[in-house]
Amino acid sequence: MELHSDETIWYFFKKGESHGFSLLFKKYYPQLHVYGLKLSNSPEITEDCLQNFFIQLFESREKLGHINSLKAYLFVSFKRRLIKQLQKNQNNIPISEAQLIKTNFTFSSEEISINQEIQFLCTSTLASLINQLSPRQKEVIYLKYYSGMNSSDIAEVMDMNYQSVLNTLQKALSKLRKLSENQQIKSILKKN
Amino acid sequence: MNNNNKFDLDYFVSDASFKNWAKGLNKNDIAYWNNWIQNNPTHIETVENAKSVIIGINFNQQKPSNEMVNEALAKVLPKIKLEPTPKKILKKTQTVNSSLLTAAAAVLLILISWTSYSFLNNETTTIHKTNYGEIIDLQLPDGTSVVLNGNSEIWYEKDNPRLINLKGEAYFKVKSIPSTNAKFWVITEDLKVEVLGTQFHVNTRKQKTNVVLDEGSIHLELKNGEVTKMIPGEMVSFSNESKELTHKKVDIETPYALWRGGTYAFNGIPLKEVMFNLETTYGLEVEYKTEDLKNLPISGGIPNQNLQICIAAIEKATGTRIIKKGKILRIQENPIY
Numbered sequence A: 001m002e003l004h005s006d007e008t009i010w011y012f013f014k015k016g017e018s019h020g021f022s023l024l025f026k027k028y029y030p031q032l033h034v035y036g037l038k039l040s041n042s043p044e045i046t047e048d049c050l051q052n053f054f055i056q057l058f059e060s061r062e063k064l065g066h067i068n069s070l071k072a073y074l075f076v077s078f079k080r081r082l083i084k085q086l087q088k089n090q091n092n093i094p095i096s097e098a099q100l101i102k103t104n105f106t107f108s109s110e111e112i113s114i115n116q117e118i119q120f121l122c123t124s125t126l127a128s129l130i131n132q133l134s135p136r137q138k139e140v141i142y143l144k145y146y147s148g149m150n151s152s153d154i155a156e157v158m159d160m161n162y163q164s165v166l167n168t169l170q171k172a173l174s175k176l177r178k179l180s181e182n183q184q185i186k187s188i189l190k191k192n
Numbered sequence B: 001m002n003n004n005n006k007f008d009l010d011y012f013v014s015d016a017s018f019k020n021w022a023k024g025l026n027k028n029d030i031a032y033w034n035n036w037i038q039n040n041p042t043h044i045e046t047v048e049n050a051k052s053v054i055i056g057i058n059f060n061q062q063k064p065s066n067e068m069v070n071e072a073l074a075k076v077l078p079k080i081k082l083e084p085t086p087k088k089i090l091k092k093t094q095t096v097n098s099s100l101l102t103a104a105a106a107v108l109l110i111l112i113s114w115t116s117y118s119f120l121n122n123e124t125t126t127i128h129k130t131n132y133g134e135i136i137d138l139q140l141p142d143g144t145s146v147v148l149n150g151n152s153e154i155w156y157e158k159d160n161p162r163l164i165n166l167k168g169e170a171y172f173k174v175k176s177i178p179s180t181n182a183k184f185w186v187i188t189e190d191l192k193v194e195v196l197g198t199q200f201h202v203n204t205r206k207q208k209t210n211v212v213l214d215e216g217s218i219h220l221e222l223k224n225g226e227v228t229k230m231i232p233g234e235m236v237s238f239s240n241e242s243k244e245l246t247h248k249k250v251d252i253e254t255p256y257a258l259w260r261g262g263t264y265a266f267n268g269i270p271l272k273e274v275m276f277n278l279e280t281t282y283g284l285e286v287e288y289k290t291e292d293l294k295n296l297p298i299s300g301g302i303p304n305q306n307l308q309i310c311i312a313a314i315e316k317a318t319g320t321r322i323i324k325k326g327k328i329l330r331i332q333e334n335p336i337y
Helices: A007-014 A020-039 A043-059 A069-091 A098-105 A123-131 A135-146 A150-159 A163-191 B010-014 B016-023 B027-040 B041-056 B068-080 B092-118 B271-282 B291-295 B307-318
Strands: B123-128 B136-139 B144-146 B153-157 B165-167 B169-173 B186-187 B193-197 B199-203 B208-215 B218-220 B228-231 B234-241 B244-249 B263-270 B284-287 B295-305 B320-325 B328-333
Touching: A007 A020, A007 B010, A007 B244, A020 A043, A020 A098, A020 A135, A020 B068, A043 A069, A043 B068, A069 A098, A069 A150, A098 A135, A123 A135, A123 A163, A135 A150, A150 A163, A150 B016, A163 B027, A163 B041, B010 B016, B010 B041, B016 B027, B027 B041, B068 B153, B136 B169, B144 B153, B144 B218, B169 B186, B193 B208, B218 B271, B228 B234, B271 B284, B271 B295, B271 B307, B271 B328, B284 B291, B291 B328, B307 B320
Parallel strands: B165 B186, B284 B328
Antiparallel strands: B123 B153, B136 B144, B144 B169, B153 B165, B169 B199, B186 B193, B193 B218, B199 B208, B208 B234, B218 B228, B234 B244, B263 B295, B320 B328
16 A cells, blocks of 8 residues: 555645655655666765755755656656766766666666566576667666556656557567567577 | 557556456456457457556565665755744643653553563453454443454553553444543554544554544544544554555545454455455464465455354355365365356
């Protein structure tokens, strides 16, 4: 069961009391931390950036207009901030988001649950198959199944329309299915 | 309208019954969609794609630990300018509350000792305790009636029968005393419920406390001083794990077991939730032959005062076989269904 609804959290957060701030922090710090780590590959930069992100969010709370989805809003603004920070660290050489995801965004076998529909694959094989997907496909898979985000929030975070989110998801999964079938055939051939 | 365009990915992905089929959850939905696919073979590819979108990939989330989050929070808090937290408690009750809190703490202390050393149970404390499967109706000295579910207990000081401690699950119908406006309190491990005349339900099992308000108005006060007001028809849960309160409107969809009157009423609740109620009221342990069985939905009333009848009703409702061996209930699929 969902604890406080986002509306309630946001309401208390905007009031500026410590209770509201803590609620928002405790709910979203863990999720954003994982996301930041995936993008930056650096715990130090992620933590530093994330803490500053919350501070700035708090300070600008009165200026913020209506927010449709709190989760999507936090993911988008944190991502932007983190990418800016990463650019700064590299002497302001512009970094493309796609490039970032391509190089940093990987899944390890520990992150893959054994209880899978594609059962004949071991977790490390499935992880490496997911890592072979395109940056957009990886991110959409991550937001959907790792962060448990709904498709309209994903559309907002990835700046694409709802239908393209669904299409990207579908393509990613059918590619995974094909890759895993190939893998299965290979492993059968090996045994013989 | 072109009928074929209607059956796109979005159509299937956002259909609740289709989701059940994809996850193999509901018998009716499975039968319906199997049949639908046979009659609509042209859509098989979209159906397959929609199924894999719904099932997706299971990840183990590698989130930072609670300690890490709290550490980060402690670092951030001093850097922001917080508004002072207004006290939400009325001044009049505040003084009463603090003295009562001490009283409550004292009672709690006595009773923690009581559970281990029964000889400490002196004349100043009244205790009512139920065994597994037993439900009792009580009348408190002030006229309040209590229905105490199985494996639960309440206790109170003789000179303060409107300050009740509860472990387990109970339903309260509080007698209001308009002349003195006397309040009524229920204290659980997690929180304090402050009441005028009203009817409500408190459940402290499963690592959390649920309070459902049927009538009137009540205040809940958490150990940390957080106060929340409830409106009728609302369920407030306090989770021991996250130490947070949630408000939820109770409607027919809410998995809120109405056990009083000797019946559990369920509305599409997964079998494991239902069995959890049995485990706690009868002191049993449940084993499932397959994981899928845990999520079979149950709707309707299940009598709970006789274990045998109860089990038979659950078997019927879910199409399972439940075998009782001592304190263990083993659930498996029924080959006849």
